[in-house]
Amino acid sequence: MKFLFKVLDRITFYRTQKGWTEYQLAEKSGLTQSTISSWYRKDMVPSISSLEKICSAFGITLSQFFSTEETSFSLTPLQKDLLEASGHLTEPQQQALIEFFKLL
Structure with a gap:
């Protein structure tokens, strides 16, 4: 069950980073x-197909979703x-863009 909670925790992490509700994630995915x-x-x-849709909504790849190292x-x-x-x-322009x- 550890894997399950990691996946759901990661979805929650990315969703809250975006400031999205579950409803907003559903709409975007x-x-x-x-x-x-x-x-x-x-x-x-x-x-996996649902996770691909979730990742697409977050603007990340499945590889990024499952990555354990930030680098x-x-x-x-x-x-x-x-x-x-x-x-x-x-x-300076790049910093302004960041x-x-x-x-956003």
Whole structure:
């Protein structure tokens, strides 16, 4: 059961980081709120396809979701595009962009 709580804890962690309710996560992932809440009520592990939808909503990969080390992760295609697009900015512009993202 340790694995179950880790998965659900990770979903809760990412959801609260975004400031989302279960309903908002359901909307953004394309899953129903009853599906998400049933995972917690019934101590169920979500299917891989459901986890892929959850990760997509969070803007992370499955690899990032399951990563145990903060330094070991891969970027999504959109994250790569963001990095490449910001590459031409000066350091102060990049810092301003980071501050802007934090406000979102």
